[in-house]
Amino acid sequence: MNTLFDKIWDAHVVQKVENGPTQLYIDRLYCHEVTSPQAFAGLRERGLRCFRPKQIFCMPDHNTPTHDQDKPIADPISKKQVDTLSKNAKDFGLSHYGMMEPKNGIIHVVGPERGLTLPGMTIVCGDSHTSTHGAMGAVAFGIGTSEVEMVLASQCILQAKPKSMRITIDGTLQAGVTAKDMALYLMSKMTTSGATGYFVEYAGEAVHNLSMEGRLTLCNLSIEMGARGGMVAPDEKTFAYIKGKEYAPKGDAWNKALAYWKTLKSGKDAIFDKEIVFQAKDIEPMITYGTNPGMGMGINQHIPTEETVSKEARDSFNKALNYMGFKPGDSLLGKKIDYVFLGSCTNGRIEDFRAFTSFVKGKHKADNVIAWIVPGSWEVDKQIREEGLDVILKESGFAIRQPGCSACLAMNDDKIPEGKYSVSTSNRNFEGRQGPGARTLLASPLVAAAAAVTGVITDPRDFIK
Amino acid sequence: MKEKFNILTSTCVPLPLQNVDTDQIIPARFLKATDKNGFGDNLFRDWRYDKQGNKTSFVLNDPTYADSKVLVAGKNFGSGSSREHAAWAIAGYGFRAIISSFFADIFRNNALNNFVLPVVVSEPFLAELFETIKSNPKAPVKIDLPAQTVTNVTTGNSEKFEINSYKKHCLENGLDDIDFLLSNKDKIEDWEKKHVQA
Numbered sequence: 001m002n003t004l005f006d007k008i009w010d011a012h013v014v015q016k017v018e019n020g021p022t023q024l025y026i027d028r029l030y031c032h033e034v035t036s037p038q039a040f041a042g043l044r045e046r047g048l049r050c051f052r053p054k055q056i057f058c059m060p061d062h063n064t065p066t067h068d069q070d071k072p073i074a075d076p077i078s079k080k081q082v083d084t085l086s087k088n089a090k091d092f093g094l095s096h097y098g099m100m101e102p103k104n105g106i107i108h109v110v111g112p113e114r115g116l117t118l119p120g121m122t123i124v125c126g127d128s129h130t131s132t133h134g135a136m137g138a139v140a141f142g143i144g145t146s147e148v149e150m151v152l153a154s155q156c157i158l159q160a161k162p163k164s165m166r167i168t169i170d171g172t173l174q175a176g177v178t179a180k181d182m183a184l185y186l187m188s189k190m191t192t193s194g195a196t197g198y199f200v201e202y203a204g205e206a207v208h209n210l211s212m213e214g215r216l217t218l219c220n221l222s223i224e225m226g227a228r229g230g231m232v233a234p235d236e237k238t239f240a241y242i243k244g245k246e247y248a249p250k251g252d253a254w255n256k257a258l259a260y261w262k263t264l265k266s267g268k269d270a271i272f273d274k275e276i277v278f279q280a281k282d283i284e285p286m287i288t289y290g291t292n293p294g295m296g297m298g299i300n301q302h303i304p305t306e307e308t309v310s311k312e313a314r315d316s317f318n319k320a321l322n323y324m325g326f327k328p329g330d331s332l333l334g335k336k337i338d339y340v341f342l343g344s345c346t347n348g349r350i351e352d353f354r355a356f357t358s359f360v361k362g363k364h365k366a367d368n369v370i371a372w373i374v375p376g377s378w379e380v381d382k383q384i385r386e387e388g389l390d391v392i393l394k395e396s397g398f399a400i401r402q403p404g405c406s407a408c409l410a411m412n413d414d415k416i417p418e419g420k421y422s423v424s425t426s427n428r429n430f431e432g433r434q435g436p437g438a439r440t441l442l443a444s445p446l447v448a449a450a451a452a453v454t455g456v457i458t459d460p461r462d463f464i465k
Numbered sequence: 466m467k468e469k470f471n472i473l474t475s476t477c478v479p480l481p482l483q484n485v486d487t488d489q490i491i492p493a494r495f496l497k498a499t500d501k502n503g504f505g506d507n508l509f510r511d512w513r514y515d516k517q518g519n520k521t522s523f524v525l526n527d528p529t530y531a532d533s534k535v536l537v538a539g540k541n542f543g544s545g546s547s548r549e550h551a552a553w554a555i556a557g558y559g560f561r562a563i564i565s566s567f568f569a570d571i572f573r574n575n576a577l578n579n580f581v582l583p584v585v586v587s588e589p590f591l592a593e594l595f596e597t598i599k600s601n602p603k604a605p606v607k608i609d610l611p612a613q614t615v616t617n618v619t620t621g622n623s624e625k626f627e628i629n630s631y632k633k634h635c636l637e638n639g640l641d642d643i644d645f646l647l648s649n650k651d652k653i654e655d656w657e658k659k660h661v662q663a
């Protein structure tokens with residue numbers, strides 16, 4: 001009661017259906033090419049138009065290649081999905097940012113950076129990482145295809161209200177520890193289902209000290225603990241980030257919006273269904289060793305031994321280590337790797353490129369490493385060039401690719417080959433996620449940078465000290 | 466697909482297997498499609514056809530059951546991935562109801578959203594129904610949604626089943642969530658008017 005989540009949710013309730021769900025008003029619907037085609041087809045079958053086309057934004061990101069985007073997509077199935085989205089947007093009068101357009105990129109990167117995602121909004125998309133947008137102080141969550149169709153048709157959705165949880169992280173992070181490490185740490189403690197059924201608010205000094213990019217990374221990974229979504233109360237940092245953005249309110253509208261946004265925080269008397277507190281000083285640079293994002297550890301630690309794993313979980317623990325080619329009790333430091341992937345809706349923002357670049361500056365990419373450096377959007381790409389990061393990256397032996405989801409889920413041709421190890425800044429290390437047989441180690445941009453220049457798993461703090 | 470559901474009397478397709486998951490209902494390689502059509506043809510694809518594309522002896526290929534609108538399946542039907550394509554395949558094939566002793570949560574909702582009624586019955590009722598169909602493949606069941614009962618017509622055994630009143634109303638009237646939402650556009654517009662000023 002009286003939580004930030006309640007305030008936004010309750011403000012959007014159109015009605016509570018008797019003996020049924022809540023009808024919730026949706027401010028923004030984002031569509032990408034994979035989960036929207038059947039929703040548009042459903043609309044056509046019913047002879048419907050979109051109810052509020054101005055509140056719907058479409059862009060392809062999953063299937064887009066990261067090179068030669070000016071040429072037609074070679075894979076016919078990918079091409080069809082991308083072309084279908086563009087046609088649907090045109091037929092239904094929706095904003096569409098196609099491949100190569102300056103506003104294109106991964107939808108969860110573009111929304112906040114264009115000011116499309118604003119505090120106090122309800123935002124949905126047929127994609128589980130929609131939780132990202134909660135970092136701006138919005139209620140944002142992923143939905144299924146029938147639900148996409150509901151929103152296209154009525155700008156509303158029928159939903160049961162989730163429970164609320166607050167995760168507080170007190171104190172300050174050590175040097176070399178990032179928002180990504182914070183999230184991987186939370187997942188290792190909470191497990192991948194620890195927040196199932198909940199909507200999470202992140203609070204505490206360490207969270208509020210994060211940059212907006214850091215908060216976006218943190219909220220992005222909420223879904224990997226099973227949460228419906230994650231959010232951070234908007235503050236001066238949020239307002240400064242939004243001010244002047246393309247779709248941000250201007251003039252009088254800005255002042256009015258700002259006054260409202262300032263009320264968006266949990267009351268002192270707020271009651272959460274669950275409260276958890278962690279200490280920032282306990283968090284180290286993290287790395288995952290298994291095949292779900294909850295199987296992570298501090299980079300200097302050892303993989304758990306079998307005895308420490310519960311009986312029921314032992315089979316899947318062994319299956320995971322077997323897939324990864326690791327043994328219980330192993331240390332990963334010094335382990336040779338093959339690929340580094342910097343990018344995705346988790347770590348494809350300008351701050352991630354700054355962190356990576358500051359680390360590799362004056363050093364050189366290790367010969368055994370293939371590095372895929374993929375900006376989350378064309379805007380990020382532009383910033384990289386404006387700040388001269390491209391020059392530093394080039395001198396250090398790294399080439400920048402074109403924006404998109406890329407190797408995060410390998411729907412395009414950026415696939416990690418079977419059996420190869422990739423230190424990835426993305427969000428899922430499931431079997432085959434980055435390509436059939438690919439072995440993914442999730443980590444922060446700094447850990448990825450350290451691996452890229454040394455060719456082995458390395459604690460970035462060895463260089464920072 | 467959006468036919469009203471009141472009282473349905475039909476023969477049944479028996480599938481006495483437990484834990485039939487969505488990967489079996491519709492294999493992953495069919496997820497790249499851009500429309501909802503044609504999923505019925507690929508329902509249980511890898512059970513219905515062999516690698517060469519020839520029909521197998523799977524129950525859906527048996528002409529005895531060609532007109533059945535009810536699938537009777539073992540416990541925990543529809544587990545696995547949340548893909549809505551599984552419900553599209555079941556509905557697309559022409560099933561109007563599935564009887565089982567337990568359904569996976571997400572599948573159950575997806576089925577309802579696609580006008581397929583999941584009917585949860587007790588283990589003994591299910592076992593008896595399988596027996597009845599075995600001795601007479603044309604044995605009918607009667608599903609009475611208004612009364613929330615399901616009857617094995619041959620033996621006369623009947624059971625009550627659960628459904629929330631909102632969904633029941635939708636099915637009885639051939640309305641889905643979208644119809645419901647469209648039917649109260651005035652409420653949506655009222656909300657918008659208030660909110661813009663806030």
Ligand code: SF4
Pocket residue numbers: 061062106108127129344345346404405408409426427
């Ligand atoms: S970057 Fe990865 S997680 Fe994010 S939207 Fe794309 S595929 Fe999904």
